[in-house]
Amino acid sequence: MSEVRHPASARTARAARYHGVKDVRLEQIQVPAPGAGEVTIAVSHTGVCGSDLHEYFSAQTVTPTEPHPLTGATLPVVLGHEFAGVVVEVGAGVTERAVGDRVAVRPTYSCGECASCLRGHPNTCTKLAFHGLSAHGGGLADFTNVAASMTFALPDDVSMVQGALVEPMAVAYHGVRLAVTEQTRVAFVGGAGPIGLGAIAALRSLGVATIIASDPSASRREAALRLGADEAFDPAVTTLGEALAGRTLDVAIEAAGVAAVVETAVTELGPRGTVVLLGIHERPMPFDPTSLLYREVRLAGSSTYTDDDYRAVIAAMAAGGYDPSGWVETRPLEELHSTFEELRTGGPVKVLIELQPS
Structure with missing residues (x-):
């Protein structure tokens, strides 16, 4: 896709924004330059999750109608918490990632202060938030910013399709x-x-x-x-x-x-x-x-995952596991609504939305 740049490295992106039940709109948004410790990712593939379907068809549950206590985000929010892409910009202080890195993203945010976090179990944080459900940004957009610490490098022999599967597989x-x-x-x-x-x-x-x-x-x-x-x-x-x-x-x-x-x-x-x-x-x-x-x-x-789970899944993928052939299908962003309907009635086992060519 052609990229439109704005002052301070802002980017224009297509995004699927959730406004409420049966109200997901494909809109143009501005993605700011990455802040300190953040990277900007050009999203390749994003999985459609059962939680997305629940929010769309049944009830607003996880998406916040008031500012989330951890992220401050509120409706409307960009959906998409199962995604992989390429780093296109790094913020100040980022040393573990570079432009061009292929990464999967762990979308969870934890507070670091509750009993779960203090005991070393941030996956059960009492304020747990998700990029793509209850944060500023998500993977159903051409670009999104996340903390560099939330990204995991993908080996060359792990495809972007597999990268978008790391979250549910973890x-x-x-x-x-x-x-x-x-x-x-x-x-x-x-x-x-x-x-x-x-x-x-x-x-x-x-x-x-x-x-x-x-x-x-x-x-x-x-x-x-x-x-x-x-x-x-x-x-x-x-x-x-x-x-x-x-x-x-x-x-x-x-x-x-x-x-x-x-x-x-x-x-x-x-x-x-x-x-x-x-x-x-x-x-x-x-x-x-x-x-x-x-x-x-x-x-x-069992609640979500740890960083070690991400590393283990990626290693298993690199060793030949988690073959997506035969059960994973891809769709363009423009077919998101019809994909929701198809998944609601059965259809494919897993659908990924392809934002940009791998």
């Missing part, structure tokens, strides 16, 4: 890492959407011997096998117990937001097995906590 990797130990032999992933597929790839990269997945969609089951699952079954046809065929289940990753997956996994887990919740559940579910007791089964939540 979500899955973090959850898997909470559960997998040296004793983990058999793992189950319920749901083969983007996060479930990321969990399968993470389990494979961590050396789990047997990975079983389930999903009602045949195309998603095929993607699960491509990403590293040994078996993938339709839960309408086969039960988890039947799929296990007498094997002891060590870890279950719930990636569908479906209560039945949790209930079934808890029933089938072996001694000291772990269920990790990655799916977003829109309603409470009936649950008998006594079912956890006698086998010492653990139920764990």
Whole structure:
């Protein structure tokens, strides 16, 4: 695209700005010069996330209607928190990045002061904010500014498409890492959407011997096998117990937001097995906590990711993991609204918006 420059290195950019439910507008915005410690990124690809769909179709939830306590941002905001691009300008004091660097972006902001941050867990910060949901700027724009510390270099053999997948794959990797130990032999992933597929790839990269997945969609089951699952079954046809065929289940990753997956996994887990919740559940579910007791089964939540998760996913991509072929599609920014509609009714497993050619 042709670039229009303004005083103080400001840039004009196309951007998808969220104003409210069913109100995302493609607008021209001004992206200022990067501040101290910041870089300007020419965005290559940005993923459309389930949280974007929820904000667009259902309810304003994460996007701030009043100034966010950490970032000060308020509606309208630029969407897009799963993205990768090229550094085109660096601010004062930046030494770890240079113009031309290809990077993936960790979009989270944390306060550094709450109990989570002080204990070294900024991913569970009480004021957690996201670039592309609750900050000034986002990845569904031609350019955006972020702190250099939020960027991670992409090796030459990791594509920009993969770079835009690092964020959701790191979500899955973090959850898997909470559960997998040296004793983990058999793992189950319920749901083969983007996060479930990321969990399968993470389990494979961590050396789990047997990975079983389930999903009602045949195309998603095929993607699960491509990403590293040994078996993938339709839960309408086969039960988890039947799929296990007498094997002891060590870890279950719930990636569908479906209560039945949790209930079934808890029933089938072996001694000291772990269920990790990655799916977003829109309603409470009936649950008998006594079912956890006698086998010492653990139920764990997982929130976002750490810098180490980003590094691990990128390293696994460089080693040949997380192949996007067959389950990731790209669209131009002008097709964002039709992409929202397509994803709402099923459609592709994962769609990336291509802002600029790789």
